[in-house]
Amino acid sequence: MSGWVTVAGLGPGSEALVTPEVTAALAEATDVVGYIPYVARVAPRDGLTLHPSDNRVELDRAGAALQMAAEGRRVVIVSSGDPGVFAMASALFEALEASPNHQATDIRILPGITAMLAAAARAGAPLGHDFCAINLSDNLKPFSEVERRLRHAARGGFAMAFYNPRSASRPHQFTRVLEILREECEPARLILFARAVSTPDERISTVTLEEATPEMADMRTVVIVGNEATRRVGTWVYTPRSVAP
Amino acid sequence: MSGWVTVAGLGPGSEALVTPEVTAALAEATDVVGYIPYVARVAPRDGLTLHPSDNRVELDRAGAALQMAAEGRRVVIVSSGDPGVFAMASALFEALEASPNHQATDIRILPGITAMLAAAARAGAPLGHDFCAINLSDNLKPFSEVERRLRHAARGGFAMAFYNPRSASRPHQFTRVLEILREECEPARLILFARAVSTPDERISTVTLEEATPEMADMRTVVIVGNEATRRVGTWVYTPRSVAP
Numbered sequence: 019m020s021g022w023v024t025v026a027g028l029g030p031g032s033e034a035l036v037t038p039e040v041t042a043a044l045a046e047a048t049d050v051v052g053y054i055p056y057v058a059r060v061a062p063r064d065g066l067t068l069h070p071s072d073n074r075v076e077l078d079r080a081g082a083a084l085q086m087a088a089e090g091r092r093v094v095i096v097s098s099g100d101p102g103v104f105a106m107a108s109a110l111f112e113a114l115e116a117s118p119n120h121q122a123t124d125i126r127i128l129p130g131i132t133a134m135l136a137a138a139a140r141a142g143a144p145l146g147h148d149f150c151a152i153n154l155s156d157n158l159k160p161f162s163e164v165e166r167r168l169r170h171a172a173r174g175g176f177a178m179a180f181y182n183p184r185s186a187s188r189p190h191q192f193t194r195v196l197e198i199l200r201e202e203c204e205p206a207r208l209i210l211f212a213r214a215v216s217t218p219d220e221r222i223s224t225v226t227l228e229e230a231t232p233e234m235a236d237m238r239t240v241v242i243v244g245n246e247a248t249r250r251v252g253t254w255v256y257t258p259r260s261v262a263p
Numbered sequence: 264m265s266g267w268v269t270v271a272g273l274g275p276g277s278e279a280l281v282t283p284e285v286t287a288a289l290a291e292a293t294d295v296v297g298y299i300p301y302v303a304r305v306a307p308r309d310g311l312t313l314h315p316s317d318n319r320v321e322l323d324r325a326g327a328a329l330q331m332a333a334e335g336r337r338v339v340i341v342s343s344g345d346p347g348v349f350a351m352a353s354a355l356f357e358a359l360e361a362s363p364n365h366q367a368t369d370i371r372i373l374p375g376i377t378a379m380l381a382a383a384a385r386a387g388a389p390l391g392h393d394f395c396a397i398n399l400s401d402n403l404k405p406f407s408e409v410e411r412r413l414r415h416a417a418r419g420g421f422a423m424a425f426y427n428p429r430s431a432s433r434p435h436q437f438t439r440v441l442e443i444l445r446e447e448c449e450p451a452r453l454i455l456f457a458r459a460v461s462t463p464d465e466r467i468s469t470v471t472l473e474e475a476t477p478e479m480a481d482m483r484t485v486v487i488v489g490n491e492a493t494r495r496v497g498t499w500v501y502t503p504r505s506v507a508p
């Protein structure tokens with residue numbers, strides 16, 4: 019009886035974006051753990067125990083998964099998007115570091131389609147040149163660090179994707195993010211709000227930085243800011259591959 | 264007879280990482296166009312014409328796809344990884360911008376697992392905090408732009424993923440990239456070389472910046488540089504989710 023832990027990325031929402039590798043891991047699992055809405059995406063079946071848990075208990079969840087694997091269970095930790103992008107993979111390794119007796123656990127990380135790539139594809143190709151991904155939440159880092167990264171990203175000419183731009187508990191930070199962007203970028207810079215991509219609630223809009231308002235983002239939105247060359251062609255938004263010398 | 268163009272991401276190599284959405288698009292296609300090794304990943308069948316083409320003819324290929332769609336063909340442009348990350352989606356929109364008579368073409372972009380996410384998953388979670396993706400090739404931008412972005416990424420505390428780090432035609436630039444990183448980062452910074460991820464040729468190694476040599480990268484390698492908190496736990500490499508205030 020040899021247990022394992024797999025951290026699997028379910029993609030942004032649509033089943034058509036779940037990789038066969040992830041589907042196969044779920045078919046072999048005895049236990050699925052994860053945040054409530056992600057576990058809800060896994061179909062119940064005989065022999066499979068679902069363990070939904072609340073947000074912000076990532077380390078407890080990872081520790082429980084390691085413990086179940088030690089008992090011979092085959093555990094899939096489900097993440098939305100890609101598990102390595104602001105999701106459960108890092109939490110699992112933090113838990114592993116804190117549990118020396120679990121370090122021989124059979125672990126696999128299975129990549130998934132992360133929200134910024136699904137959003138970019140729906141809009142065109144706004145991340146078609148160098149870009150960065152920034153988690154705007156200050157749950158786990160000071161907001162001064164967010165500000166430092168925003169300024170370097172803008173001054174480096176990167177397109178940017180923002181995860182967790184705004185939540186009920188921190189409604190004002192995204193206002194400040196827009197202010198910082200306005201200090202660093204021209205008013206005509208394109209900014210794209212992609213909500214619930216690939217689900218029935220999908221809503222995507224592109225505006226200029228000048229037109230953007232904080233209310234355009236919520237906790238289900240990924241925000242993409244183009245670089246200075248990002249432009250529209252018809253209904254699409256794309257960033258050219260070249261930079262003039 | 265209504266034609267279309269779909270740009271589809273095949274992922275890094277393994278069929279287990281191709282999304283069902285991409286598989287379905289290929290099943291409906293009459294024509295597949297793309298760089299020779301990517302078209303070679305599509306199984307021939309009756310009614311499907313394969314159009315492999317050489318590297319560096321992206322705009323010609325995109326223009327040909329738009330023309331075929333206008334003639335009622337169902338065309339899939341295949342990209343490795345994700346089509347929106349240093350791949351064919353931007354080239355298609357460049358071609359569309361240059362062809363006003365094709366702007367009503369039915370276009371879809373289908374995301375895929377890009378190399379950095381597959382590499383990160385194999386290694387652990389090195390992109391578990393804010394990160395950026397930089398194309399090191401200077402085919403389409405001056406090297407001074409690469410240098411500017413490297414320095415901002417390092418000073419902003421981002422982990423970094425490098426695409427196209429080194430090729431036979433530009434063997435010296437990656438040497439210069441390592442020099443710049445050594446000016447900006449501490450010698451113990453972890454750097455990960457992931458070659459041909461998810462294929463039989465896969466080879467992944469993690470060294471410190473001090474130990475890294477240019478020969479560790481080639482054109483099939485994606486390179487990931489951790490941030491200052493990136494560390495090892497057992498055989499894994501991960502970046503913690505938090506930044507201390």
